[in-house]
Amino acid sequence: xxxxxxxxxxxxxxxxxxxxxxxxxxxxxxxxxxxxxxxxxxxxxxxxxxxxxxxxxxxxxxxxxxxxxxxxxxxxxxxxxxxxxxxxxxxxxxxxxxxxxxxxxxxxxxxxxxxxxxxxxxxxxxxxxxxxxxxxxxxxxxxxxxxxxxxxxxxxxxxxxxxxxxxxxxxxxxxxxxxxxxxxxxxx
Amino acid sequence: xxxxxxxxxxxxxxxxxxxxxxxxxxxxxxxxxxxxxxxxxxxxxxxxxxxxxxxxxxxxxxxxxxxxxxxxxxxxxxxxxxxxxxxxxxxxxxxxxxxxxxxxxxxxxxxxxxxxxxxxxxxxxxxxxx
Numbered sequence: 001x002x003x004x005x006x007x008x009x010x011x012x013x014x015x016x017x018x019x020x021x022x023x024x025x026x027x028x029x030x031x032x033x034x035x036x037x038x039x040x041x042x043x044x045x046x047x048x049x050x051x052x053x054x055x056x057x058x059x060x061x062x063x064x065x066x067x068x069x070x071x072x073x074x075x076x077x078x079x080x081x082x083x084x085x086x087x088x089x090x091x092x093x094x095x096x097x098x099x100x101x102x103x104x105x106x107x108x109x110x111x112x113x114x115x116x117x118x119x120x121x122x123x124x125x126x127x128x129x130x131x132x133x134x135x136x137x138x139x140x141x142x143x144x145x146x147x148x149x150x151x152x153x154x155x156x157x158x159x160x161x162x163x164x165x166x167x168x169x170x171x172x173x174x175x176x177x178x179x180x181x182x183x184x185x186x187x188x
Numbered sequence: 189x190x191x192x193x194x195x196x197x198x199x200x201x202x203x204x205x206x207x208x209x210x211x212x213x214x215x216x217x218x219x220x221x222x223x224x225x226x227x228x229x230x231x232x233x234x235x236x237x238x239x240x241x242x243x244x245x246x247x248x249x250x251x252x253x254x255x256x257x258x259x260x261x262x263x264x265x266x267x268x269x270x271x272x273x274x275x276x277x278x279x280x281x282x283x284x285x286x287x288x289x290x291x292x293x294x295x296x297x298x299x300x301x302x303x304x305x306x307x308x309x310x311x312x313x314x315x316x317x318x
Contacts, residue, residue, distance in 0.1 A: 030221045034198050037219075051288045055253070059291075062219050062255050069221055133294070140259060141302040153256035161291065 019096040021047075027087040028072075033065050040094060047096070053188035056161045057101045060184050061094060063154045064105045068092065073177050075108040081174045082108060100188040104181070111176040120152075121168055124159045132160045163187045189240070192233045200226055201251060205233055210242025214265075215250040218258040227261035234268040241277045245269070250284035250312070251292070259295075266303040273305050284310045 015023065021043050024036060040061050044054045072088035090107030109117070127135065136156050159166055167183040189207040196202035201216040212234075220226050247269060254262065266281065273279035281303075283296035293309060300307035 030199075033221070038198065051286070052290070055289060055291065059253060059255075062253065066219075066221055066255060066257065133298075137298050137301065140263060140298065153259060157256045 021094045021096055021101075023091070023093040025091040027085055027089050028065070028069050029087055030069070033069060036065065036092070037062065043094075048188070050188060053100070053186070057094075057103070057186050057188075060103050060158050060161050060186050063158050064103050064182065064184065065092060067154050067182075068105050068107050071107075071109055071113075073108040073110050075173075075177055082177060097185065099185065101186045103184045103186065106179060106181040108173065108177050109180045111172065111178050114170050114178050114180075117180070118168075118170065120155060121166055124155055125165045127159075129160065129163075132156055136160065158184055161186065189237060192230065203230060205230070205237070207237055207242065210245040212245065212247040213250075214248065214262075217252050218254040218262070220255075220258070223255070223257040223261045227258070227264065231261075231264055231268060234265060234272075238268060238272040238275070241272050241275070243277060245272060245277055245279045246282060247280070248282045248284065249296075252286075254295075263299065263302065266299060266305060270304050279305050281305055281307045282310055283307055284312050286314055287311050 022036070022039055024032075037058075041058060044057055048054045048057070068090045069088050072090060074085045074088055075082040076085050076089045077083075088107070090105060092106075093102075093104040095102045095104070124132070136153060139153055139156065155166070162184050164185045164187055167185070169181045171179040171181075173179060191207060192203060192205040194200070194203040196216040199217065199220045201214050201218050204211075204213045206212070218226075247265070249262070269279050269281065281299075283299070285292035285296060293311075296307060296309055300309075
């Protein structure tokens with residue numbers, strides 16, 4: 001039991017050191033996303049004086065949470081492997097950094113979709129802001145919807161508002177799944 | 189034809205479409221997970237309205253936030269208006285954005301570049317939450 005208690009302190013210490021404003025791990029429902037967004041908005045109102053920055057960070061959090069919700073293999077870690085979950089499952093963390101804010105998300109995705117996502121992220125990272133705007137406009141007007149109901153616009157929008165490169169990693173797991181981690185730095 | 193009115197929610201905008209005046213309003217925030225479900229009744233309404241539109245039709249868009257899944261649906265709303273305009277009705281989109289929100293102004297400009305309907309960009313002080 002004392003080991004567990006030490007871990008509470010370690011966790012607190014860790015969250016404090018990384019200036020985490022909010023973190024959540026578990027199953028995500030639309031209702032829960034509404035609650036998390038409400039908390040993020042209140043925090044930002046309290047600490048970020050610049051309205052444009054507040055909006056950019058909030059927009060990135062909205063898109064990241066919705067990516068987490070829609071592109072999710074509904075798995076969680078158990079022992080050395082994974083177990084299915086009823087709802088989309090993942091982790092989200094929003095931290096204050098010297099240059100702005102970090103929005104971190106992590107979730108399991110279908111292994112077969114990793115390559116496509118990686119190529120998409122690399123293409124976004126090699127694009128200039130003008131390229132991104134052009135690309136967004138072209139995708140917006142092409143008249144197609146993706147399976148999730150968007151138009152494959154989410155990551156492009158996140159990159160446009162971030163103003164930096166998208167940092168990502170994939171960790172392969174069993175059952176043709178991979179853990180996808182994304183760090184979006186929003187410079188303010 | 190009946191007006192369409194929906195109260196705003198933390199994730200969906202206030203909607204008021206009035207066939208008698210030709211005034212259509214979309215205000216607040218549009219960040220639902222399933223935007224298609226939310227926008228389908230709006231698009232169906234405009235479709236029906238387009239059969240006997242008011243000689244002057246104006247859509248006011250005053251959004252504080254919208255997500256990328258809404259952006260495609262909003263484009264579909266504009267496309268319906270484009271079709272109504274092609275039928276000879278005077279149609280205008282009034283795109284409201286907060287003074288400090290250049291992202292929202294850019295988004296309006298992007299739509300204006302895609303859709304063949306005159307857009308008026310209107311700078312406002314601040315959008316009330318929801």
